[in-house]
Every structure is written in structure tokens, then in C-alpha cells.
Amino acid sequence: MSRLHRAYSAPDREWARNRCVLDERESHHLTKVLRLRKGDEVEVFNGRGEVRKTVLVDVVKHKVELESKEIIQLEESVPSFVLGIAVPKGKKMDEIVRQATEMGVNRLVPLVTSRSETSNDQKRRASKLERWRIAAIEACKQSGNAFVPHIDSFRPLDDWLKGLSPSTFRIVASLESDAQPLRRWLTKEPSSSPPTQVVLLVGPEGDLSSEEYDQARAHRFLPCDLGENVLRVDTAVVCAFAIAKEEFRAYLDMPPVQPNEK
Amino acid sequence: MSRLHRAYSAPDREWARNRCVLDERESHHLTKVLRLRKGDEVEVFNGRGEVRKTVLVDVVKHKVELESKEIIQLEESVPSFVLGIAVPKGKKMDEIVRQATEMGVNRLVPLVTSRSETSNDQKRRASKLERWRIAAIEACKQSGNAFVPHIDSFRPLDDWLKGLSPSTFRIVASLESDAQPLRRWLTKEPSSSPPTQVVLLVGPEGDLSSEEYDQARAHRFLPCDLGENVLRVDTAVVCAFAIAKEEFRAYLDMPPVQPNEK
Numbered sequence: 120m121s122r123l124h125r126a127y128s129a130p131d132r133e134w135a136r137n138r139c140v141l142d143e144r145e146s147h148h149l150t151k152v153l154r155l156r157k158g159d160e161v162e163v164f165n166g167r168g169e170v171r172k173t174v175l176v177d178v179v180k181h182k183v184e185l186e187s188k189e190i191i192q193l194e195e196s197v198p199s200f201v202l203g204i205a206v207p208k209g210k211k212m213d214e215i216v217r218q219a220t221e222m223g224v225n226r227l228v229p230l231v232t233s234r235s236e237t238s239n240d241q242k243r244r245a246s247k248l249e250r251w252r253i254a255a256i257e258a259c260k261q262s263g264n265a266f267v268p269h270i271d272s273f274r275p276l277d278d279w280l281k282g283l284s285p286s287t288f289r290i291v292a293s294l295e296s297d298a299q300p301l302r303r304w305l306t307k308e309p310s311s312s313p314p315t316q317v318v319l320l321v322g323p324e325g326d327l328s329s330e331e332y333d334q335a336r337a338h339r340f341l342p343c344d345l346g347e348n349v350l351r352v353d354t355a356v357v358c359a360f361a362i363a364k365e366e367f368r369a370y371l372d373m374p375p376v377q378p379n380e381k
Numbered sequence: 382m383s384r385l386h387r388a389y390s391a392p393d394r395e396w397a398r399n400r401c402v403l404d405e406r407e408s409h410h411l412t413k414v415l416r417l418r419k420g421d422e423v424e425v426f427n428g429r430g431e432v433r434k435t436v437l438v439d440v441v442k443h444k445v446e447l448e449s450k451e452i453i454q455l456e457e458s459v460p461s462f463v464l465g466i467a468v469p470k471g472k473k474m475d476e477i478v479r480q481a482t483e484m485g486v487n488r489l490v491p492l493v494t495s496r497s498e499t500s501n502d503q504k505r506r507a508s509k510l511e512r513w514r515i516a517a518i519e520a521c522k523q524s525g526n527a528f529v530p531h532i533d534s535f536r537p538l539d540d541w542l543k544g545l546s547p548s549t550f551r552i553v554a555s556l557e558s559d560a561q562p563l564r565r566w567l568t569k570e571p572s573s574s575p576p577t578q579v580v581l582l583v584g585p586e587g588d589l590s591s592e593e594y595d596q597a598r599a600h601r602f603l604p605c606d607l608g609e610n611v612l613r614v615d616t617a618v619v620c621a622f623a624i625a626k627e628e629f630r631a632y633l634d635m636p637p638v639q640p641n642e643k
Contacts (some may be wrong), residue, residue, distance in 0.1 A: 196609075218616045223608060262610040302631050346485060346626060347458075348524040354480045357616060358623040364608060365624045369564050 123162055124153055125260040126185075127267075130165045137187040138176070139163070146183040149175065161185055166259065166267030168193040193265045198288070198317045198367055199225040202360065203279055205323035206247075207352045208236040215356050216251045220258035220268055222360055227251070228271040228279055234325040237273075244273050276331060280338045288314035291335045292321045292359045293342035294349065301366050304341045313371050317363055321355050385424055386415055387522040388447075389529075392427045399449040400438070401425070408445040411437065423447055428521065428529030430455040455527045460550070460579045460629055461487040464622065465541055467585035469614045470498040477615050478513045482520035482530055484622055489513070490533040490541055496587040499535075506535050538593060542600045550576035553597045554583045554621045555604035556611065563628050566603045575633050579625055583617050 126145045133139065141149070149155045155175055163171045163185060169192055173185040202219055206212050206229045219227060229248075231237065238244070251270050259267050283289070288310075290301060320340060327335070336342070345358045388407045395401065403411070411417045417437055425433045425447060431454055435447040464481055468474050468491045481489060491510075493499065500506070513532050521529050545551070550572075552563060582602060589597070598604070607620045 218613075218619075221610055221612050221616050222620065223610055262612060264610045300627065300630060302627070345623070348483055348485055348526045350483050350524065351480075354483050354619060357480075357619040358484065361607070361620040361623040362627045365562065365564070365627070368562060 124149065124155060124160070125162045125164065125263075126183075127256045127260060128163050128165055130167050130169075132165075134187060139173075139185055139187070140179075141183045141185065143182065146178070146181055149183050150178055150181070155183075163187070164259065164265045166256065166265070168195060168265050170265050195225070195266055196223070197371075198314050200360065200363065201226040201228065201287070201316060201318045202356065203228040203230050203276075203318065203320045204356060205230050205232045205235050205276070205321065205327075205352065206237040206273070207324060211353055212247070213250065213254050215353050216254045216270070217258040218353070218357050219360060220255045220264060221262040222357070222364065223264055223266070224268045224360065225266065226269045226271065227255075229273045230276050230279060230320075231273055232276045232323050232331060233328050234323045236323070248272065276327075277334060280334055283318060283338065284316065286314065287316045287318045289318045289335075289338065289340040290320070290343050290359070290363060291327075291332070291340040292319070292345055292350075292355050293332065294326060294344070295332055295342055298342040298344035301341075301343045301362055304343065305366060305370055308341075313367075317367060319359050319363055321352060321359060324352055386411065386417060386422070387424045387426065387525075388445075389518045389522060390425050390427055392429050392431075394427075396449060401435075401447055401449070402441075403445045403447065405443065408440070408443055411445050412440055412443070417445075425449070426521065426527045428518070428527070430457060430527050432527050457487070457528055458485070459633075460576050462622065462625065463488040463490065463549070463578060463580045464618065465490040465492050465538075465580065465582045466618060467492050467494045467497050467538070467583065467589075467614065468499040468535070469586060473615055474509070475512060475516050477618050478516045478532070479520040480615070480619050481622060482517045482526060483524040484619070484626065485526055485528070486530045486622065487528065488531045488533065489517075491535045492538050492541060492582075493535055494538045494585050494593060495590050496585045498585070510534065538589075539596060542596055545580060545600065546578065548576070549578045549580045551580045551597075551600065551602040552582070552605050552621070552625060553589075553594070553602040554581070554607055554612075554617050555594065556588060556606070557594055557604055560604040560606035563603075563605045563624055566605065567628060567632055570603075575629075579629060581618075581621050581625055583614060583621060586614055 126141060126149055128139055128141060157175055159175045161173050161175055163173050171187045172189040173187045175183060176186045177184040202224050255268050388403060388411055390401055390403060419437055421437045423435050423437055425435050433449045434451040435449050437445060438448045439446040464486050517530050582597060
């Protein structure tokens with residue numbers, strides 16, 4: 120089985136006469152890690168759905184030049200998914216970014232909550248964001264996701280809640296007593312038109328505070344339970360996102376409820 | 382918020398006159414890591430659903446003695462879930478064991494497939510199994526899961542397939558063209574009685590071979606797709622298990638189909 124080799128080329132990177140020179144990081148990966156040579160095929164994606172079938176034509180000063188043979192423009196799937204995640208301490212968020220990107224998240228918002236244990240040092244935050252953006256590109260390469268998720272800067276939870284677009288469908292992973300399986304919420308509150316964007320909120324290891332749950336409820340977040348056990352943030356993110364994706368896939372498979380049928 | 386402290390005491394560990402002495406590992410955790418003292422409350426679970434509310438009464442030669450005040454016997458939920466996982470290389474399986482245990486897996490089977498990259502050195506395998514068993518106990522403590530999953534020894538895929546109990550409902554995470562969302566399979570093939578055990582198979586990073594997919598199909602595994610992207614094994618396990626748990630939760634919420642209604 121010959122493996123497909125992927126490379127990322129940012130949307131602002133120029134293709135002149137179907138040729139493009141990759142940056143050093145991507146060039147190094149192709150020539151030193153994957154050991155590709157002239158004539159080898161590379162699939163190049165720009166992170167916004169454009170995928171090019173290319174051939175490696177030259178290596179000049181450690182930079183790879185590719186020639187594009189075919190362009191495919193993919194459409195982003197609907198609904199899009201936004202994940203608001205209370206950033207855990209240490210490097211756990213790196214794995215969360217990777218896994219959520221494999222699964223096709225469209226936007227990641229690193230949140231600061233009352234029980235967050237993340238550093239508020241601006242330099243450390245900037246370096247984390249940079250690391251996560253690279254992790255997202257790598258996860259796209261590995262999984263075949265053609266859309267690199269947008270990663271926001273760190274935001275306080277209440278600020279983020281206030282700024283959400285009104286038409287979004289909102290879910291918070293919850294261990295509170297009013298939490299229900301997502302399917303029950305979808306059955307109870309069928310919408311006349313399916314949502315185009317779903318927003319998921321996952322709290323920190325110590326859980327959201329009661330006040331934060333109240334804030335989320337006030338902003339129309341539906342509390343969803345993920346089973347009886349207390350999940351770590353990384354497990355909760357993948358579980359909640361997997362369930363939401365699957366529920367909306369099935370929900371959109373069915374014709375929307377007509378207002379006069381209710 | 383006072384945190385609940387949990388400790389594990391194996392089912393064969395003796396409770397005489399409501400008192401029990403914990404082993405060194407558990408004692409060390411309570412006294413050195415959590416810094417508990419006489420009079421502190423500890424919830425002790427035996428990994429088979431028995432949960433005791435206890436009080437720390439003594440520490441003798443670095444071993445903790447507890448007095449049991451109340452015993453609760455929990456019932457295991459139905460269906461039970463078995464995960465057969467092609468063991469990835471390195472330490473990835475440790476995280477998979479942790480996450481699957483948080484989510485309530487009942488049994489984990491480390492599988493060897495044609496594209497597995499795991500070592501077949503018996504000593505290394507034994508030490509991995511020991512590490513995973515400890516990881517499962519730790520994940521139970523952290524998540525409040527009262528049932529420590531059984532972890533099988535390494536097994537070749539074909540051997541495992543042949544030995545499965547006939548009444549199990551079987552799913553394989555698949556990127557093959559015949560894969561469908563689990564819900565479609567459940568709608569297409571409604572069962573007159575809901576399954577008591579669900580078996581999930583997740584292949585290795587390089588995927589199962591065509592022959593292995595054929596073997597799984599021959600053993601009545603339904604190929605389920607987890608979305609359009611290629612997921613790493615750890616992501617695939619959590620996704621597949623989350624979706625299966627949620628689907629069966631909803632499926633069991635509904636009355637079973639009566640044979641004469643078909």
C-alpha cells in the first residue's frame with residue numbers, strides 16, 4: 120500500500136504557474152522525515168478546503184518546489200462545530216487539539232474559568248497558541264481533514280458566552296441534575312430549521328462552578344450528560360463531540376419538523 | 382468543596398469486624414499523596430460494585446486501617462461493553478485504558494493484528510498488562526466507576542473472533558465502503574430482545590487488512606463509520622465507545638420491537 124503524503128501550504132502562499140515553494144518546516148518534513156525525492160506525489164491542502172494533487176519538482180536551498188496537477192475544492196460540512204474548552208494545565212490541551220481536529224472541529228476556543236489552573240502569563244499563552252496551531256495542522260495532515268480549525272486566543276468564559284452568535288445550538292457537558300442525553304433535548308425541542316452551527320462547552324477538571332452553569336443556562340446552553348462517571352476534560356471533549364456529531368448527522372438525515380405538524 | 386477520597390481494596394482482601402488494612406500502594410496514596418489522617422473519610426471500592434463508606438482509624442507500619450460504616454452494592458449497567466483494541470506502539474494504550482475505564486468499559490482485550498507494531502516479547506507484554514491494570518484502578522478512583530474492567534492477555538485477532546459469545550452485538554470501526562452510522566444498523570436490524578453485551582473492535586493505526594475486515598464480517602461484525610476523517614486509534618476508541626453507549630442508551634429507552642409487529 121503506497122501511503123498518501125500530505126503537506127500544508129497556507130492560503131496566502133503563492134502558486135505561480137501552478138508551482139509553489141513550501142516553507143522550511145513543511146519542506147523539512149517531506150525531504151528529511153518522509154525522504155521524498157523528485158517525482159514523488161504530494162497532496163497539498165491550504166486548510167480551507169482546497170486540496171491539490173502535486174508532484175515534487177525541485178529542492179532548492181532545503182525548500183521544496185511542487186507542481187500542481189489538479190485542484191479540488193471541498194465544501195465544509197454543516198453544521199459546523201465550535202468547542203469552548205476550559206484549558207487544562209500542562210500539555211493536555213495539545214492532545215485535545217489533535218483529537219478534536221481529527222474529528223473535524225471547526226473552531227476551538229481556549230477558555231479561562233474560575234477553576235481553571237492555566238497560567239495567565241501572556242508569553243506562555245502565546246507560545247501555547249502557536250504550538251496548538253501547529254498541532255492542528257499536523258492532525259489535519261494525519262487525518263485527511265482539509266479544514267484547519269480556527270484557534271481563538273484565550274478568553275474568559277463570561278466574555279465568550281456574551282459574544283456567541285444568536286442562531287447557534289448550544290450544549291454544555293454537565294454532571295448537574297438537570298443534564299439529559301442530547302437526544303432527549305433534540306426530541307423535546309425540535310427546531311423548524313436545523314442549526315448551521317453547534318457550540319459545545321466543556322468545563323475544567325474541577326467542573327464549572329454553580330454560577331458558571333447558571334450563566335451557561337442563561338445563554339441557552341442545554342446541559343447534556345455523558346454517562347454516570349466523572350470524565351477527565353480530554354475524555355469529555357471527545358465524548359461530547361462524538362455524540363453531538365452523531366446526533367446531528369442522524370437529525371439532519373430526517374426531514375425537518377414542519378411548524379404545522381407540532 | 383470537600384473532595385471525596387477513594388481507595389481500592391481487592392475483592393479477596395479481608396474485612397474482619399468491619400475493618401480492613403489496605404495494601405502499601407493504596408496506603409501510601411492516602412497518607413503521603415492525599416495526606417489523610419485518623420478520622421478522615423475514605424470511600425473504598427472493590428472493583429466489583431461494592432462501595433464502602435469508611436473512616437481511617439489507624440496507620441501501622443505505613444499501612445492504613447479503615448473502618449467500614451456503610452456498604453452499598455451497585456449493579457453493573459446493561460449492556461456491558463467489551464473493547465477489542467489493536468494495541469498501538471509505545472505508551473498510547475495506557476491512555477486508552479484510562480479513558481475507556483472512565484467511560485465504563487467492562488472488558489478490554491489487547492489484540493494483535495497483521496499490522497500491529499506491538500512487541501511480542503513476553504516479559505514486556507506482562508509488564509504492560511500489569512501497568513494497564515493499575516491504570517484502570519486509578520481511572521476508576523478518579524471517575525467514580527465502581528467496576529474495574531477485566532483486562533485480558535494479548536490475543537491474536539482471529540483467535541478472539543472465534544471465541545466470542547454468540548449472543549453479543551458486534552461493531553467494528555471502519556473506513557470501508559460498507560460502513561454506516563451505528564444508528565442505521567440499529568434501525569435496519571432491530572432486535573426482538575436488546576443485547577446484554579456489545580463488542581467493539583478498533584483496528585491499528587494502519588487499519589485492519591481486507592482479510593481481517595472479511596473475518597470480522599464473517600463473525601457478524603457490523604462496520605460502523607465514525608465520520609469522514611482517519612482517526613488515530615485513541616480517538617477512534619473513545620468516539621466509537623461514546624457513540625455506542627449513547628445509541629444503546631437511547632435504544633433501551635424505547636420498548637423492544639415485538640416479533641408480530643415486524
